[in-house]
Amino acid sequence: MTSSKVERIIRSIHKLKPLSTSVTRVLRAIDDESSSAGMISDLIGLDPALAANVLQFANSASLGYGPSCSTLSEAVMRLGLRRIRTIVLGVAAAGSLSASLHGYGLRAGELWNHSVAAATINQWLAQRFSFPNPEEVYIAGLLHDIGKIVLDQFMLIDYQQIYYMVKYKNCLLWQAEEAVIGIDHPRAGGLMAEHWNFPESLVEAICYHHSPSLAFNNPKLAAIVNLANAFAARSGTGLTFTASRVIHPEALPILGLDERSLQFLEEDLKKYFHNESGILSEQ
Numbered sequence: 519m520t521s522s523k524v525e526r527i528i529r530s531i532h533k534l535k536p537l538s539t540s541v542t543r544v545l546r547a548i549d550d551e552s553s554s555a556g557m558i559s560d561l562i563g564l565d566p567a568l569a570a571n572v573l574q575f576a577n578s579a580s581l582g583y584g585p586s587c588s589t590l591s592e593a594v595m596r597l598g599l600r601r602i603r604t605i606v607l608g609v610a611a612a613g614s615l616s617a618s619l620h621g622y623g624l625r626a627g628e629l630w631n632h633s634v635a636a637a638t639i640n641q642w643l644a645q646r647f648s649f650p651n652p653e654e655v656y657i658a659g660l661l662h663d664i665g666k667i668v669l670d671q672f673m674l675i676d677y678q679q680i681y682y683m684v685k686y687k688n689c690l691l692w693q694a695e696e697a698v699i700g701i702d703h704p705r706a707g708g709l710m711a712e713h714w715n716f717p718e719s720l721v722e723a724i725c726y727h728h729s730p731s732l733a734f735n736n737p738k739l740a741a742i743v744n745l746a747n748a749f750a751a752r753s754g755t756g757l758t759f760t761a762s763r764v765i766h767p768e769a770l771p772i773l774g775l776d777e778r779s780l781q782f783l784e785e786d787l788k789k790y791f792h793n794e795s796g797i798l799s800e801q
């Protein structure tokens with residue numbers, strides 16, 4: 519029963535529509551060694567949402583850049599092709615996060631708000647841990663729960679059972695998904711990221727955001743996402759039983775933290791966001 523459900527889920531992931539033509543064109547140009555930065559910025563310019571996002575990243579003080587990049591070709595030069603690739607993929611995939619997910623009890627915009635909060639916190643943590651590739655960390659935060667989009671219809675069918683396990687059996691959501699549906703949202707998200715040819719580090723960060731020590735290549739990125747997810751959930755975004763506030767115990771040693779330094783980190787984070795943007799309001 520369960521395995522046929524998993525097969526159906528995997529089939530539905532394989533049938534997911536490809537990313538938009540403009541995105542595919544940009545990605546193809548990036549992978550083609552004969553493309554110039556000018557050609558790539560021209561292609562990005564054909565898609566206004568993509569162009570706005572690339573410029574925003576290139577001028578982001580919190581990612582360590584100065585705010586002086588006004589053209590796309592400057593932005594492409596500043597960020598470099600590897601980072602542009604990550605941003606383009608992330609922006610393209612993030613579009614589906616704003617829909618409502620009835621199986622998870624999320625109204626339209628709620629998963630989006632949680633994802634943006636996790637991405638922003640990720641970015642703050644990336645600076646704190648001097649993590650290279652801050653864009654990758656941001657995108658990993660933005661897309662970490664993307665698997666919920668595919669699992670939503672199955673959650674709807676098994677809602678009662680999963681709700682009972684989380685509420686009364688001390689089960690974490692992903693463990694209940696795995697037990698009842700046969701696959702959890704991190705793994706479904708990892709398969710989606712693989713389907714869209716995301717870089718391996720992003721696939722891993724999505725796939726292991728609730729079990730970071732299983733990440734083979736980059737457990738630190740998965741651990742940062744694990745932390746950011748819990749902080750975002752504790753801040754009040756994604757306010758259903760489906761938002762896990764639990765930090766995986768193995769995330770701490772991976773990031774060189776103990777309980778005490780974790781507490782300081784969370785206090786600093788609250789102060790920072792309370793002052794800067796109000797993302798983390800008082801609970």
Ligand SMILES: [Fe+2]
Pocket residue numbers: 662663703704727728747
């Ligand atoms: Fe999650």
Ligand SMILES: [Fe+2]
Pocket residue numbers: 632636662663747761762
């Ligand atoms: Fe999450």
